[in-house]
Amino acid sequence: MKDLITIGLPSKGRLKDKAISYFDNNGLKILQNEKERNYFASIENEPNVQIIYLHAKEIIQRLGDGTLDYGISGLDLLNESERNLQDKIKIKKKLNFGIANLVLAVPDDWIDVQTIADLEEVAFDIKSKRNSRLRVATKYPNLTNNFLISKGVTQYKLIPSLGATETYPFIGSSEIISDITSTGKTLSDNNLRILKDGLILKSMACIFVSKKRLKKKDNLLKILEK
Helix, strand or coil: CCCCEEEEEECCHHHHHHHHHHHHHCCCCEEECCCCCCCEEEECCEEEEEEEEECHHHHHHHHHCCCCCEEEEEHHHHHHCCHHHHCCEEEEEECCCCCEEEEEEEECCCCCCCCHHHHHHHHHHHHHHHCCCEEEEECCHHHHHHHHHHCCCCCEEEEECCCCHHHHHHCCCCCEEEEEECCCHHHHHCCEEEEEEEEEEEECEEEEEECCHHHCCCCHHHHHCC
16 A cells, blocks of 8 residues: 555553553544454554554564554663664654653662662672672663663673563572562562662653654654644
């Protein structure tokens, strides 16, 4: 179809439900395909628009390479992506859902560690006693790395997390973690505590647009930005 507009929406969970509600509330009724696991949908009275359901991380990738025009995903995922990808995507609107914080958390029993400065002391202690670095488990290596460097922490090593990051300190895979949290309950339930100055990023769902799309004019953007 001539000048098809493609929009990426999260394919599962609360983010998917909230994104669909946001469209509905702005007069863009999403028409679901009858097949439950279909990855495509359309918008009522907008024949040149195609909705594609994707993993939130993939939405960022595809906005960056220009194969999506618009997308709803998390600010954390944009900021974690490579700089050259970020440069190809514009934040059009921050939304009031998908709100969560990326934080640095330590075990509850680290009583003397309340701030990043305390953490640096522990890191040097581990270095001198064990000749190893403080291990930080995370799914957000770029954001975590930039944050720790900016705070002057140098003696650490990032451990890639493949899931359930909050368990890593207790199975011996890391000393501390950085993780995304909306209420802090999961961290608390796992005997972890957020450092007082351990906020790395305040994240939320956003409407993103590929900079390739910005060169074209369409009314859809005005509706989405209401």
